[in-house]
Amino acid sequence: MITRLTADYFPDVLDDLTDILHACVHTGASIGFILPFLPDDARAYWTTRVQSELGAGGLDLFAVYGEGRVLGTVQLIPATMPNQPHRADVAKLLVHPDARRRGLGRTLMHALECRASELGRTMLVLDTRSSDPSRLLYQSLGFQIAGEIPNYCRNPFEERLEPTTFMYKDLSPGT
Structure with missing residues (x-):
């Protein structure tokens, strides 16, 4: 079951979200964090970065449930600049390992x-470490590669830099 989480319900799933983020970082997901990464670090991300934006309407947070808990999540972050009312970012697609x-x-x-379509957002953008399997998922969903930036992010396990691929998907009718 998929749901769009509300700020009121957020505290009820915080433990599951914390567990997912912690587990994903520890299995090598390049989502902005590096090791060492503690459960408290994961909880802090959700409470300081996501919870307030969720409450203010600055993002939509989706969760997929199974086995009595949240198993995955993704964020839709609409652009706020006046020249980008058609665009939104995809962030932190996480599925528990x-x-x-x-x-x-x-x-x-x-x-x-x-x-995104309900909100009138016709352009989705995201970035992913070029070697991550998620890149293949995004391509299979119709995302196009806009380009790659070398040495964009640090490997979560080692002190070496890796390239990131920027991708987009046009949701305009007829595309």
């Missing part, structure tokens, strides 16, 4: 795209 290869990421992205 124990729940991967079940289509949950694809399901989350479908819900995100539907919401």
